[in-house]
Amino acid sequence: xxxxxxxxxxxxxxxxxxxxxxxxxxxxxxxxxxxxxxxxxxxxxxxxxxxxxxxxxxxxxxxxxxxxxxxxxxxxxxxxxxxxxxxxxxxxxxxxxxxxxxxxxxxxxxxxxxxxxxxxxxxxxxxxxxxxxxxxxxxxxxxxxxxxxxxxxxxxxxxxxxxx
Numbered sequence: 600x601x602x603x604x605x606x607x608x609x610x611x612x613x614x615x616x617x618x619x620x621x622x623x624x625x626x627x628x629x630x631x632x633x634x635x636x637x638x639x640x641x642x643x644x645x646x647x648x649x650x651x652x653x654x655x656x657x658x659x660x661x662x663x664x665x666x667x668x669x670x671x672x673x674x675x676x677x678x679x680x681x682x683x684x685x686x687x688x689x690x691x692x693x694x695x696x697x698x699x700x701x702x703x704x705x706x707x708x709x710x711x712x713x714x715x716x717x718x719x720x721x722x723x724x725x726x727x728x729x730x731x732x733x734x735x736x737x738x739x740x741x742x743x744x745x746x747x748x749x750x751x752x753x754x755x756x757x758x759x760x761x762x763x
Contacts, residue, residue, distance in 0.1 A: 637664045638668070638743060639663035640663075641660075641661065641668060641735055641738075641739045642736055643660070644657045644661035645661060645733065645739060646731070647715045647733030647734045648729060648733075648735075649732040652729040653725050657732075659721060661720040661732060664735075665718075668742075669715070672712065673712070676685075676705055676709065679701075679705070680702075680705060684702070690760050692757070692759070692760035693753075695751070701753065707741060708741060711734055711737060711738040711741065714731065715731055
């Protein structure tokens with residue numbers, strides 16, 4: 600049995616972060632709900648462009664979706680990596696294997712994001728758009744899995760730590 604620290608054992612200087620973490624946790628949860636249609640639209644556009652990169656309508660759809668998803672995704676990952684996860688690690692409420700799984704998932708997401716950075720779905724050549732379309736589709740599938748995992752595991756664990 601591991602000796603995880605209870606939230607009451609968190610050093611006093613970290614209590615000031617608790618309110619910030621509560622707000623951030625709720626914000627992250629709300630953001631995940633707002634991604635529904637852009638995720639579905641991005642998956643469809645990405646899948647079609649992977650095989651038919653000349654489709655102008657899907658290029659426009661992919662561009663619109665990526666412009667919506669990119670800033671939200673970057674902010675979400677940044678918030679978790681720089682604020683929520685370090686706080687949870689200090690608080691001791693998440694097992695190390697869970698932290699490692701989350702960090703690995705975030706690295707995979709960042710790798711896929713890097714394949715899409717700088718791509719213009721509207722103007723790049725078909726060959727570039729085909730690769731980017733496939734990357735967009737994979738990113739959306741992984742993001743959907745990550746959202747499900749966070750809703751089922753991470754956010755309830757954080758809430759338990761915060762409100763115990």
